[in-house]
Amino acid sequence: MVKVDKPTQRLPKQQLLILAVCRFAEPVAMTSVYPYLPEMIQSFHVPNDKVARWAGLMSAVFSLSQCLTGIAWGRASDRFGRKPIILLALTCTMVSSVLFGFSKNLVWAFITRSLQGLSNGNVGIIRTAVAELVPQRELQPLAFSIMPLVWNIGSIFGPSFGGSLVHPVERYPRIFGNFKLLENYPFALPNLLISLLFLCGISAGFLFLRETLEEKKSRRDYGLLVGKLVIAPCTRKKPRARAYSTDESDPFLRGTSSEMSSPIVGSEIKPPKQTPGWSQVFSRQSNINLAVYTLLAMHSVAFDQLLPIFMHYPVQSIPDPDVHLPLKFAGGFGIDSNRIGLLFTVYGVFGMLVQFFIFPTFARRFGVLNCLKACTVIFPMVYIATPFTALLPTDSSRQGVMMVLMLIKGFCGIFAFPCSTILLTNSAASLKVLGTLNGVATSVSAIGRATGPALAGGTFTAGVDIGYLIIPWWTLALVGAIGAIPVWSLVEMEGFSSGQDDEDEEGEEDLEDEDDAKATGVPSTAAHSRHSSTAACSDDVFVDDETPPESAGLSRATSRTSLGVPRRHSLHLHRVASPIGMGPGIVPAGARRYSSDLGATRSGLGAGGTSYY
Numbered sequence: 233m234v235k236v237d238k239p240t241q242r243l244p245k246q247q248l249l250i251l252a253v254c255r256f257a258e259p260v261a262m263t264s265v266y267p268y269l270p271e272m273i274q275s276f277h278v279p280n281d282k283v284a285r286w287a288g289l290m291s292a293v294f295s296l297s298q299c300l301t302g303i304a305w306g307r308a309s310d311r312f313g314r315k316p317i318i319l320l321a322l323t324c325t326m327v328s329s330v331l332f333g334f335s336k337n338l339v340w341a342f343i344t345r346s347l348q349g350l351s352n353g354n355v356g357i358i359r360t361a362v363a364e365l366v367p368q369r370e371l372q373p374l375a376f377s378i379m380p381l382v383w384n385i386g387s388i389f390g391p392s393f394g395g396s397l398v399h400p401v402e403r404y405p406r407i408f409g410n411f412k413l414l415e416n417y418p419f420a421l422p423n424l425l426i427s428l429l430f431l432c433g434i435s436a437g438f439l440f441l442r443e444t445l446e447e448k449k450s451r452r453d454y455g456l457l458v459g460k461l462v463i464a465p466c467t468r469k470k471p472r473a474r475a476y477s478t479d480e481s482d483p484f485l486r487g488t489s490s491e492m493s494s495p496i497v498g499s500e501i502k503p504p505k506q507t508p509g510w511s512q513v514f515s516r517q518s519n520i521n522l523a524v525y526t527l528l529a530m531h532s533v534a535f536d537q538l539l540p541i542f543m544h545y546p547v548q549s550i551p552d553p554d555v556h557l558p559l560k561f562a563g564g565f566g567i568d569s570n571r572i573g574l575l576f577t578v579y580g581v582f583g584m585l586v587q588f589f590i591f592p593t594f595a596r597r598f599g600v601l602n603c604l605k606a607c608t609v610i611f612p613m614v615y616i617a618t619p620f621t622a623l624l625p626t627d628s629s630r631q632g633v634m635m636v637l638m639l640i641k642g643f644c645g646i647f648a649f650p651c652s653t654i655l656l657t658n659s660a661a662s663l664k665v666l667g668t669l670n671g672v673a674t675s676v677s678a679i680g681r682a683t684g685p686a687l688a689g690g691t692f693t694a695g696v697d698i699g700y701l702i703i704p705w706w707t708l709a710l711v712g713a714i715g716a717i718p719v720w721s722l723v724e725m726e727g728f729s730s731g732q733d734d735e736d737e738e739g740e741e742d743l744e745d746e747d748d749a750k751a752t753g754v755p756s757t758a759a760h761s762r763h764s765s766t767a768a769c770s771d772d773v774f775v776d777d778e779t780p781p782e783s784a785g786l787s788r789a790t791s792r793t794s795l796g797v798p799r800r801h802s803l804h805l806h807r808v809a810s811p812i813g814m815g816p817g818i819v820p821a822g823a824r825r826y827s828s829d830l831g832a833t834r835s836g837l838g839a840g841g842t843s844y845y
Contacts (some may be wrong), residue, residue, distance in 0.1 A: 243375060244365050246440075251358055252382045253436045254318060257429035258354060259386025261329045264394025264422050271398070272419050276338045286338065288689055290345050291537075295682035297349025299675045305353025306360070306671015310664065313448035314361045315455075317353070319437050324351030326430035333423030349678075356670030363657040363666055364444035369726070372657075373595035376650045377587050384584040388577065397422040445667075513668050517659040517725060520718050522676050525652045527715030528608075529677040531708045532645050534684030535615065538692060538704060540572050542619075543634070545696075550623065554699050562701045563622045565630050575635060583642045591647055595654075601724040604651040607644035608716035614641045615709035619702045658725045684711075 269290065273283050309317040328347035335341035358379060366375035399418045400408040408414050414421055439459030443449050541564075548555060548563025555561045595603055614637050621637065624630045656673055660666045688704050695703035 243371050247365055247442060247444075248362065248375060248378055250436050250441045251361060252378055254322060254433040254441070255354065255358055255379055255382045256386055257322070257426060257433050258325060258352065259383045260390040260393060260429060261325065261423070261426045262348075262352075263387045263390030264426060265332075267391050267395030268398045268419060268422075272335065272341065273338070275418075276336075276341070278338065288685065290342060292682045292686055293342055293346050294349040294352075295678045297346040298352050299349075299678035299682070301350045301353055302356060302673075302675030302678060303668065303671040306356050306668040306674070309357045309360065309445070309667040309671075313443050313445045313451070314357055314364070314667070315437065315441050315443045315453075318357055318361070318441070319434055321351055321353045321357065322430055322434050322437070325354075326427050326434075327351075329423050329430075330420075330427050333420035334417050335419070336417070353671070353674065356672075356674040357667060359653060359657070359673075360667045360670045361444045364446075369658070370596065372654050373600065373650070374592040376654050376657075377591050380646065380650055381584060381587040384580055384587060388580045388584070393426070394422040397425065447664075513661075513665045513672065515659065515661055517723060518656065518661075518669060520721050521652065521656040521659050522673055523718050524604075524608075524715060524722070525656060525673055526676045526680040527711060528648055528652060528680075530680030530684035530687075531611065531615070531711040531715065532641075532648070532684075533681045534688040534708055534711075535618075535641060537685045538688040538708075539618075539638070540576075541689075541692065542622075542701075543567055543572050543575075548622070557623070558620075559702055560699050561619075561623065562696050562699045564701075565622065565627070565634070567627070567631070571631070575631065575638065578635065579638050579642055582639055583646050586643055586646045587650075591650065594647070595651065599724060600651045600654050601719075601722055603647050604655065604722075605716075605719055607648040607651070608712070608719050610640065610644050611648075611712040612709040612716070614644070615705050615712060619705045622701065655722055655724065684708075687711075 269287050270283050273286050273290075278286055305317060305321060325348060328344055328351050332341065332344040332348060335344060359376075362375055362379065363372075366372055396403075398421070400421045401411065401415045401418070408421075438455040439462060440456070442456065443451065443453065543565040544567065545564025547566040548561055550557075618634075618637055621630050621634045624633060656669065657666065660669050688708060691704040691707045692701075695701050
């Protein structure tokens with residue numbers, strides 16, 4: 233018996249990079265709206281004191297619309313495959329974003345913003361694709377940190393991109409002075425240029441993204457064929473030599489065997505396909521994870537949206553008669569949007585660095601669940617301390633302490649969301665329901681993202697009216713404390729790689745060859761040789777010298793799992809080729825013949841067979 237060492241697990245970097253390219257345009261499009269949204273609403277002849285209200289409602293409409301279609305996008309990806317649904321969602325988001333830029337009234341803006349939410353279904357689908365690409369728990373922290381990293385990068389560029397390109401005719405008359413269209417639609421240019429990013433993502437996904445849904449991998453993918461033709465002049469990949477198995481137990485013709493020979497791996501009959509039910513989606517651990525994820529989105533997003541309003545609110549002096557420390561005060565920082573933007577830029581860059589360099593190491597060392605528990609405990613403490621920064625005496629001290637609190641909160645947020653995503657992914661009953669589960673997560677978290685800012689804004693207004701600015705922040709602290717309770721009922725489950733320890737993983741290049749063979753219908757030499765060697769190894773059944781032939785046959789039958797895959801035993805035997813008709817000296821005395829693959833062998837010695845002694 234030849235012992236085969238398990239290859240080192242590798243991250244599918246190319247496919248994750250393609251998913252990142254597909255994902256990048258969405259955060260840029262979503263966050264580019266923030267700088268000019270109040271100005272756009274003012275252009276619709278809305279009074280200044282009503283702008284904040286309509287801006288909040290427009291954000292809520294986006295999240296609520298996303299909630300309505302999150303499950304539908306997930307179910308569609310489970311049925312039709314991840315790749316086509318990702319490309320469709322990207323196309324719909326691109327079109328609705330362009331239409332939003334051409335808004336001329338409040339009704340049109342609300343309709344197109346709602347369409348953006350309805351078509352924004354890639355959050356859960358891409359998360360599902362990452363889970364299917366990387367089922368190994370050891371690699372999940374790094375893999376699941378890539379998409380949040382892309383979102384953070386897009387969130388840094390999006391606001392500056394959108395804020396600098398509105399009113400292009402007035403700001404850049406030499407370049408856009410003759411464009412009448414941009415003069416009539418001053419908010420269209422950012423969305424038109426962002427559509428180019430969408431086209432890049434759609435093109436990359438169509439040409440190079442491989443299907444990750446197991447049931448659809450064998451479908452012919454014409455996009456991959458075109459992608460191979462596109463990159464063929466730029467690559468010099470050496471052709472692989474065809475490898476043959478030298479095992480005498482292999483039949484001469486692939487896929488055939490005699491009645492007494494061992495079943496060939498890969499020839500077993502697959503059970504009929506069963507559509508998973510909702511009971512598999514909503515398991516106990518999945519339900520707890522959904523509750524944790526929703527409450528996390530609720531208070532975390534509300535904090536980020538309330539913070540600029542708090543920092544822009546006028547300063548209240550301590551000697552003011554309406555101030556009664558330590559709880560009754562209603563002042564902010566009184567700083568302008570440029571300073572607030574600088575603080576949030578530092579906040580975003582810090583989050584990006586933590587996401588990529590710190591989170592994977594910490595999650596592997598301390599465990600995903602332990603990191604999530606620690607973060608949920610810290611969140612309420614940060615929220616409780618935030619309003620008291622307004623009582624510091626100088627601008628530099630207020631902004632400095634606030635920056636520290638923002639970085640702590642950002643650190644916890646960077647850890648909490650990927651950890652929650654990993655736990656939710658591993659709680660799925662099977663990969664068949666993972667797309668639906670992530671669609672449900674997108675929908676319920678959208679409810680949290682809609683209600684959180686609305687709750688924070690309403691309590692902020694009420695707190696300012698009665699002189700207690702601590703009310704909105706302590707409300708968020710209460711929500712954070714409630715969200716921390718179900719975390720302690722979570723269990724860090726094994727995920728989908730626990731049953732794959734005996735599978736052969738030859739590295740990223742061989743996996744790509746095999747996927748190409750499935751998607752394009754062209755046989756892969758490497759995959760064929762790997763299948764042959766696997767079949768040869770799996771045909772060995774080891775019994776001791778004293779086992780009678782009848783027992784050997786029984787052992788052979790019972791050593792196979794319900795799926796027809798052999799289970800390797802630890803008992804050792806020597807195996808020799810025993811062609812029919814060969815006399816003493818070739819086959820050792822006492823050898824028992826357990827295989828009779830009749831037909832010519834590759835050595836040309838007549839009918840084949842295998843004996844063990």
